[in-house]
Amino acid sequence: xxxxxxxxxxxxxxxxxxxxxxxxxxxxxxxxxxxxxxxxxxxxxxxxxxxxxxxxxxxxxxxxxxxxxxxxxxxxxxxxxxxxxxxxxxxxxxxxxxxxxxxxxxxxxxxxxxxxxxxxxxxxxxxxxxxxxxxxxxxxxxxxxxxxxxxxxxxxxxxxxxxxxxxxxxxxxxxxxxxxxxxxxxxxxxxxxxxxxxxxxxxxxxxxxxxxxxxxxxxxxxxxxxxxxxxxxxxxxxxxxxxxxxxxxxxxxxxxxxxxxxxxxxxxxxxxxxxxxxxxxxxxxxxxxxxxxxxxxxxxxxxxxxxxxxxxxxxxxxxxxxxxxxxxxxxxxxxxxxxxxxxxxxx
DNA sequence: AAACTGTTCAACCGCGTGACC
DNA sequence: AGGTCACGCGGTTGAACAGTT
Numbered sequence: 001x002x003x004x005x006x007x008x009x010x011x012x013x014x015x016x017x018x019x020x021x022x023x024x025x026x027x028x029x030x031x032x033x034x035x036x037x038x039x040x041x042x043x044x045x046x047x048x049x050x051x052x053x054x055x056x057x058x059x060x061x062x063x064x065x066x067x068x069x070x071x072x073x074x075x076x077x078x079x080x081x082x083x084x085x086x087x088x089x090x091x092x093x094x095x096x097x098x099x100x101x102x103x104x105x106x107x108x109x110x111x112x113x114x115x116x117x118x119x120x121x122x123x124x125x126x127x128x129x130x131x132x133x134x135x136x137x138x139x140x141x142x143x144x145x146x147x148x149x150x151x152x153x154x155x156x157x158x159x160x161x162x163x164x165x166x167x168x169x170x171x172x173x174x175x176x177x178x179x180x181x182x183x184x185x186x187x188x189x190x191x192x193x194x195x196x197x198x199x200x201x202x203x204x205x206x207x208x209x210x211x212x213x214x215x216x217x218x219x220x221x222x223x224x225x226x227x228x229x230x231x232x233x234x235x236x237x238x239x240x241x242x243x244x245x246x247x248x249x250x251x252x253x254x255x256x257x258x259x260x261x262x263x264x265x266x267x268x269x270x271x272x273x274x275x276x277x278x279x280x281x282x283x284x285x286x287x288x289x290x291x292x293x294x295x296x297x298x299x300x301x302x303x304x305x306x307x308x309x310x311x312x313x314x315x316x317x318x319x320x321x322x323x324x325x326x327x328x329x330x331x332x333x334x335x336x337x338x339x340x341x342x343x344x345x346x347x
Numbered sequence: 348a349a350a351c352t353g354t355t356c357a358a359c360c361g362c363g364t365g366a367c368c
Numbered sequence: 369a370g371g372t373c374a375c376g377c378g379g380t381t382g383a384a385c386a387g388t389t
Contacts, residue, residue, distance in 0.1 A: 014358080014359075015357095015358075015359090015383090016357070016358075016383085017357085017358085036374075037374075037375070038373080038374065038375090050374085050375090051359090051360095051374095051375085051376095052358075052359080054375075054376085055357090055358065055359085056357090056358085058376095059357075059358085060357075087378065087379090088377090088378090089377075089378065090376075090377060090378085101376095101377075101378085102356085102357080102358090102378095103356085105378075105379085106355075106356050106357085107356090109355095109356095109379095110354070110355060110356075111355095
């Protein structure tokens with residue numbers, strides 16, 4: 001794959017590297033080190049730019065590069081770091097020995113980005129769930145919401161003319177989604193989410209990790225000294241809004257060990273947003289979206305997701321409402337139908 | 348089997364940054 | 369202080385490959 005070889009007017013070769021060129025570069029660097037990349041091609045006898053040699057070495061020839069597909073663990077790491085760091089591929093690669101920034105970037109763009117922007121196959125409605133104030137219906141509003149979501153998703157997929165997966169692919173995708181989010185669910189992130197939900201269910205809430213929308217509308221408040229600690233998480237109110245807010249804050253805290261990054265939440269117009277960033281720069285945290293996906297996917301975690309069915313549709317709306325132009329582009333690409341659907345269904 | 352379409356990923360390009368003069 | 373160079377990074381490109389019609 002890649003570009004075909006060609007030469008520019010200076011006689012410097014461009015495009016795909018031949019095995020002979022690879023061998024020359026590999027042998028030279030093993031023997032002399034790369035030294036100055038600018039002079040390397042001349043010294044090694046290669047008709048390439050130093051920049052091209054550096055790229056070939058760092059992305060392909062380096063002996064410590066890990067070959068083969070990304071493992072689920074690596075995928076989860078990429079998703080987590082991308083949500084925290086954004087498109088800082090070099091920074092992400094530095095946390096993943098053996099993987100190059102280019103490789104991670106490509107993998108994100110061709111696999112994870114699409115996967116995260118695609119609505120997930122949802123479990124069948126759990127008929128054991130009842131909703132408050134509606135004894136006539138065996139389904140919670142959330143579950144019905146999910147069912148509607150899935151129904152519309154199927155309709156939207158049917159309208160899309162391209163890249164419709166075959167049955168086998170759908171099954172594989174569904175299995176992957178199950179495995180993937182189950183893995184996330186079982187990770188520290190999922191644990192935080194379960195922990196905070198347990199705290200709330202146990203009725204130990206009280207203070208305010210997140211102010212109610214009525215009392216603190218349009219406020220932007222740093223939590224504690226700029227981060228969310230476990231004490232804050234243990235003192236939550238009983239409103240649906242606060243439950244959702246605190247849970248997401250827990251995710252942010254557990255998923256990022258950097259002290260330099262602070263986390264903020266914002267309650268505005270009855271909606272609760274989550275931000276993280278350094279200094280004045282903040283951006284919405286995507287992990288809450290991930291958790292939303294976890295809540296809505298996989299039969300494997302049905303028993304746990306049931307715990308969230310007491311969230312109102314308003315709470316779901318709060319999670320799914322994403323501030324525009326603020327780093328959530330991965331949900332916008334090729335998924336307008338998805339976003340539009342969420343806007344319609346969550347009202 | 349051929350034509351068409353979509354996907355993948357190695358490589359390129361342009362820009363930003365730091366070191367050096 | 370300003371210019372040049374070397375390097376690294378992130379976005380984009382496009383040929384090869386895979387799947388579909």
